[in-house]
Amino acid sequence: MPEQRRPVVPGSVADLLGGVVPEWQERALCSQTDPDAFFPEKGGSTREAKRICARCEVKAECLEYALGHEERFGIWGGLSERERRKLKRRAA
Ligand code: SF4
Secondary structure (H helix, E strand, O other), X not given: OOEOOOOOOOOOHHHHXXXXXXXXXXXXXXXHOOHHHHOOOOOOOOHHHHHHHHOOOOHHHHHHHHHHOOXXXXXXXXXXXXXXXXXXXXXO
16 A cells, blocks of 8 residues: 555545545644645745745654655645755765
């Protein structure tokens, strides 16, 4: 079964994929919002997603998960794909 990548919003792609949800994702603030904001089109705004992440109590867990799973797309832990790559380079 594939691992769930985001809290399940009924009817969303995540819902269709199904799977295991890590414990921290149950407390994810983005589970109560529009998931599309976290996966903007190329060049689209990340502002709304980052604003939500800033208030999320599992931001650290989320970022750690994204870095550990080499998540390439979307906003995770308040960081964009490019910002996560930068962070990884700095840590190497
Ligand atoms: S930090 Fe952002 S992307 Fe991660 S769980 Fe919280 S709201 Fe969702």
